[in-house]
Amino acid sequence: DTGVSQDPRHKITKRGQNVTFRCDPISEHNRLYWYRQTLGQGPEFLTYFQNEAQLEKSRLLSDRFSAERPKGSFSTLEIQRTEQGDSAMYLCASSLGTGNSNQPQHFGDGTRLSIL
Amino acid sequence: LAKTTQPISMDSYEGQEVNITCSHNNIATNDYITWYQQFPSQGPRFIIQGYKTKVTNEVASLFIPADRKSSTLSLPRVSLSDTAVYYCLASGLGNYQLIWGAGTKLIIKP
Numbered sequence: 001d002t003g004v005s006q007d008p009r010h011k012i013t014k015r016g017q018n019v020t021f022r023c024d025p026i027s028e029h030n031r032l033y034w035y036r037q038t039l040g041q042g043p044e045f046l047t048y049f050q051n052e053a054q055l056e057k058s059r060l061l062s063d064r065f066s067a068e069r070p071k072g073s074f075s076t077l078e079i080q081r082t083e084q085g086d087s088a089m090y091l092c093a094s095s096l097g098t099g100n101s102n103q104p105q106h107f108g109d110g111t112r113l114s115i116l
Numbered sequence: 117l118a119k120t121t122q123p124i125s126m127d128s129y130e131g132q133e134v135n136i137t138c139s140h141n142n143i144a145t146n147d148y149i150t151w152y153q154q155f156p157s158q159g160p161r162f163i164i165q166g167y168k169t170k171v172t173n174e175v176a177s178l179f180i181p182a183d184r185k186s187s188t189l190s191l192p193r194v195s196l197s198d199t200a201v202y203y204c205l206a207s208g209l210g211n212y213q214l215i216w217g218a219g220t221k222l223i224i225k226p
Contacts, residue, residue, distance in 0.1 A: 004159070033214075042203055042216030043160065091159050104150060105214070107159025 002026065004108035006092050012114045013082060020078045021111045025094030032075050033105060034067055035091040043091055049075060079113075087115045119143065119206045120217055127223040134191045136220050138204030141185050146208035149180060149187045154201045154219070163202075164189070199224045 005024045013019055025032050030051050035043035046065065048056040051072040064082075069075040079086055089110040097103035121139040128134045140149065148167050152160035164171055166178040166187070177190040191198055201219040 035216075040218065042218050043214075044216070045214060089157075093159070104162035104165060105160075106162070109158050112157075 004092055004094050004106050006090075006108035006111050008111055009109065010112045010114075012116065014116050015082055015084060017082055018078065018080045019082060019113065020076055021090055021092075021113075023075045023077070023092030023094075023108060025074070025092070026096075026106055027073075029094035029096050029106070030072070031095045031097055031103075032069055033093040033095075034075070034077050035093065037089045037091055037110070038087075046077070082113075082115050084115050087113055089113075119147075119215055120204045122202075122204050122217060122220045124218065125221040125223070127225060128194060129225050130195055131193055134194050134198070134222065134224075136189045136191075136202055136204075136222065137186060138189070139186050140204075140206045143184050143206050144208055147206040148208060149178065149184075150205045150207065151176070151178065151189045152203045152205070154203065160203060194222075194224050196224050196226060198222065 004026060007022045011019055032049045034046040036046055037043045045058050046061055047067050049069040052069050064080045067075060067077045089112050091107055091110045093105040093107045095103040095105045119140055148165055150165040151163040153163050154160040164173055164176045164178045166180050168180045168184060171178045180187045201221050203216055203219040205214055207214050
């Protein structure tokens, strides 16, 4: 049983650089979510895809953040011109479902981003 | 704001039963209650989900009273490896944006 995988597990970069993370969901899952988590807090929703369509994006999300899921399979999250405040764990989750959000989400172990 | 409220932390001892209560006074009719467990440097893991009354699986039980304004996650005979953060969420139809609180940090002592 292959779970959700994220790459890289850790990323250290200088402020102002662009970074891209990849998420490979469970193969039969049509839904994919991105979250950000800082120490001591629960995950914060960033964006959501159903198949290749990006259906929801957090209003708190800066325009420096963009996500894609080109073929409805893997997804990438890009952060442009990184800032100190972007340092966090970035989590990807996938689930199977259609009309509701009751299906449990399966999470990867995240990409930890550190901005120097 | 999260739709649910939980204690910030709890501690217990190995072999004990642990009950973590979650308050969700404004739960919607079609919302389910879902609990996740998270260890440091890992993503959350699904534990159990329910709508009302009682649900039991191989790791936990979930009790939801008739008014559905609260729920209780019950972990039988905990071990040191149950030390983790536990999150309670309410979500339902058309609500794709799960709102997570800070969870309950459970510490199990020997």
